[in-house]
Amino acid sequence: MKALFLGYGRMGSAIGNAWREADLVEQVIAVDPGLPNCEQTLVYPTLEAVPPEPFDIILVAVKPALVASALAGLGEALCAQAVVISVAAGIPLAVLEQALQGRCPVVRAMPNTPVLVGAGCTGLFGGSRLTVAQHQLVGRLFAAVGSAHWVDRETQLDAVTALSGSGPAYYHLFSEALAQAGVALGLPAELARRLAADTAFGAASLQRRPEADFAALRLAVTSPNGTTAAAIEVFDQDQTLRALVLRAATAAAVRSQELSRGE
Numbered sequence: 522m523k524a525l526f527l528g529y530g531r532m533g534s535a536i537g538n539a540w541r542e543a544d545l546v547e548q549v550i551a552v553d554p555g556l557p558n559c560e561q562t563l564v565y566p567t568l569e570a571v572p573p574e575p576f577d578i579i580l581v582a583v584k585p586a587l588v589a590s591a592l593a594g595l596g597e598a599l600c601a602q603a604v605v606i607s608v609a610a611g612i613p614l615a616v617l618e619q620a621l622q623g624r625c626p627v628v629r630a631m632p633n634t635p636v637l638v639g640a641g642c643t644g645l646f647g648g649s650r651l652t653v654a655q656h657q658l659v660g661r662l663f664a665a666v667g668s669a670h671w672v673d674r675e676t677q678l679d680a681v682t683a684l685s686g687s688g689p690a691y692y693h694l695f696s697e698a699l700a701q702a703g704v705a706l707g708l709p710a711e712l713a714r715r716l717a718a719d720t721a722f723g724a725a726s727l728q729r730r731p732e733a734d735f736a737a738l739r740l741a742v743t744s745p746n747g748t749t750a751a752a753i754e755v756f757d758q759d760q761t762l763r764a765l766v767l768r769a770a771t772a773a774a775v776r777s778q779e780l781s782r783g784e
């Protein structure tokens with residue numbers, strides 16, 4: 522299987538490298554005017570420079586404002602047999618289909634950066650022209666680099682973006698804050714960083730067990746009148762943390778909706 526990537530920055534290269542390392546695609550070719558040739562990926566500066574051979578998958582991973590123009594330049598020779606996948610936040614199927622003028626079926630995907638280590642999660646929504654075989658292929662491709670989840674309504678992708686698309690950054694911010702707190706409490710910076718990362722990994726591993734209940738996991742750490750209770754009381758005072766998380770996720774979803782209106 523051959524894959525063409527339009528845009529090979531952080532998200533494009535994370536997916537392309539992961540698919541190639543998992544042997545899901547035999548050849549990855551990218552178009553990216555901002556990159557030199559990568560070690561295992563042939564990178565062309567423009568679409569016109571790509572030899573006119575058909576691809577099975579064409580994944581567009583440019584910034585949302587550039588998606589329509591990047592797709593408009595896709596010639597019949599490249600996309601005659603392809604499924605086009607857009608990972609761009611907010612850009613609606615209707616805009617993607619219009620840019621392609623019906624040349625191929627389209628899927629919207631909202632992955633996240635942990636696809637790079639096979640631990641991503643991706644929300645998917647397919648257009649009406651997608652065949653059952655193509656639906657299965659796209660699901661398999663994203664499941665192979667984490668988990669893949671089809672949503673029923675396109676608008677749900679705004680919530681997926683706010684939760685798991687942007688979500689890794691929330692956890693990284695929390696780890697930054699926790700490591701800084703460790704240093705403030707007297708630990709060497711490297712030890713604080715390591716403890717924060719290992720704690721995030723350990724807690725996530727417990728959360729991913731079948732039937733895991735997040736509240737029960739929290740209570741299992743929280744001895745009555747103990748150290749955790751003292752910290753949780755600060756986080757949960759007047760629902761502070763939960764209210765903040767809701768505000769932050771809502772801001773991300775609203776931004777996704779704005780992007781869909783071209784704002």
Ligand SMILES: NC(=O)C1=CN([C@@H]2O[C@H](COP(=O)(O)OP(=O)(O)OC[C@H]3O[C@@H](n4cnc5c(N)ncnc54)[C@H](O)[C@@H]3O)[C@@H](O)[C@H]2O)C=CC1
Pocket residue numbers: 527528529530531532533552553554555556582583584585587591608609610631632633634686687
């Ligand atoms: N970074 C993330 O965690 C996630 C990003 N996304 C989406 O992925 C898309 C790309 O985001 P990032 O990878 O973070 O940005 P990025 O800036 O790292 O990558 C974008 C790449 O597109 C290239 N580019 C610009 N114009 C181009 C053109 N006309 N043709 C081909 N390539 C072109 C740039 O040189 C750059 O390397 C965005 O639409 C974003 O919404 C989706 C999920 C997660």
Ligand SMILES: O=C(O)[C@@H]1CCC=N1
Pocket residue numbers: 610682686687
């Ligand atoms: O911040 C962004 O717009 C992109 C989409 C989800 C994660 N990064």
